[in-house]
Amino acid sequence: MVKIIIIGGGAGGLELATDLGDKLGKSNQAEVTLIDKNTYHIWKPLLHEVATGILNEQADKIDYAEQGQQHHFQFIQGTFTNLNREEKHVIIENSNSESISVPYDTLVVAIGSTSNDFGTPGVKEHCIFLDDQNAAIRLRETLITKFASFCSIIDEHETTIEDKIRIAIVGGGATGVELASELPHMVETFGNCGRNKMCSDLLDVSIIEATDRILPALPEKTALNITNTLQKRGIHVLTKTMITKAESDGFYPKEGDIISADIMIWTAGVKAPDYLKDIAGLESSRSNQLVVKPTLQTTRDDNIFVIGDCAYAMQNSGRASPATAQAAHQMAKICYENIINMLNNKPMKSFNYVDNGTIISLHDTAQGVVKIAGKCEMNVKGFFALTIHRLLYRMHQASLLGILKTIQFAKASKAMYKKKLASLFHHQN
Ligand SMILES: Cc1cc2nc3c(=O)[nH]c(=O)nc-3n(C[C@H](O)[C@H](O)[C@H](O)COP(=O)(O)OP(=O)(O)OC[C@H]3O[C@@H](n4cnc5c(N)ncnc54)[C@H](O)[C@@H]3O)c2cc1C
Known part of the structure; x- marks a missing residue:
């Protein structure tokens, strides 16, 4: 059976693993495996809310193993450290610091980005x-x-x-x-x-x-x-x-x-992690991202796709697609179609980033712009903007869990929010 490995269960990778599991894993057309260094997923755009106690990571986390069971993919916890393209396997380090090699036929790298200090001392x-x-x-x-x-x-x-x-x-x-x-x-x-x-x-x-x-x-x-x-x-x-x-x-x-x-x-x-630079002879950008063709395959290896923040995807505009959850989501959708097209010897689709706008949440309000079809721009602010901002998160959850479960999640998360903050703070009193 074809082995598809996805490294990184973030904004792009977990959506892709879920879709591929449902389509190919369920019907035994492929063995889909997700590898992540953590055991659960939290949507990265909400990390500031985890840091300030607004988001309860216990209520809002998605457990990879559980998600895999429900959507027909395997989960391996491990940190990706290297790649052997000749033998087609990835090297990961497990929680006991042991090196393990995992074979693939098709590989998707979706490990996101890390902070860039631009070499600033201290x-x-x-x-x-x-x-x-x-x-x-x-x-x-x-x-x-x-x-x-x-x-x-x-x-x-x-x-x-x-x-x-x-x-x-x-x-x-x-x-x-x-x-x-x-x-x-x-x-x-x-x-x-x-x-x-x-x-x-x-x-x-x-x-x-x-x-x-x-x-x-x-x-x-x-x-x-x-x-x-x-x-x-x-x-x-x-x-x-x-x-x-x-x-x-x-x-x-x-x-x-x-x-x-x-x-x-x-x-x-942000930049892609340093170890990604020129990994296994793949082409990389100044920010360590792996350079991809419009199909999201790397320029030097058609069996390797890259999505999200760690992909350098040049657009028709002459600029690379941005490191945003929006781009990671759009790439996951194209990558999904292209992996299926590749297995069926059909022509692949090109990734063209569509900017749907940006909304900044300011705790009890929000402001930003919403673009329709990437063009017509509308300024939004206040409660309406905040609602759209929250909706984007719930849409991400719905694509992973389905609508019913997302509603249950939203209710549970709201109920636990006050308790969680109080318990965090009382702990220090
Ligand atoms: C506070 C904050 C606010 C943001 N707000 C917005 C916003 O409003 N709108 C927007 O579009 N974007 C926003 N972003 C950016 C957005 O979060 C990222 O662009 C997006 O999450 C990238 O998705 P990704 O799938 O490429 O990577 P990620 O979502 O970062 O996922 C990467 C995954 O790879 C795993 N991983 C990493 N290294 C390894 C390794 N070596 N081995 C195994 N697994 C590994 C990680 O555990 C993680 O699960 C924000 C980011 C932050 C931090």
């Missing part, structure tokens, strides 16, 4: 990245520990002390902005859990951006509106501020004084 050592669910949980623990220790200081003083919890986030893209927007609410919730001196006034959050504005994917006017909203909430937006080094006490800009910080977060850009 960033690796002193900053927190928001690369996966484990990192998001670590950030949440760091924040809660900081809030708790700050509370102890306040408790020893009669009045509120002048010091604040300083959080500096480098990178004014969606990740940095959405994360910053959730922080005041997180502190308020902490205050409501028995720490009533804690409030968002004690938080000093800065978004630091090297270019002249945040959110380059959005029209200038929308980005400006979002900047105003952030500033009204007390979040500093420092543009034209290029960070040249990070030390334990804060970020050092090219010009001006140190930006002191208690918690330093880096969301300034």
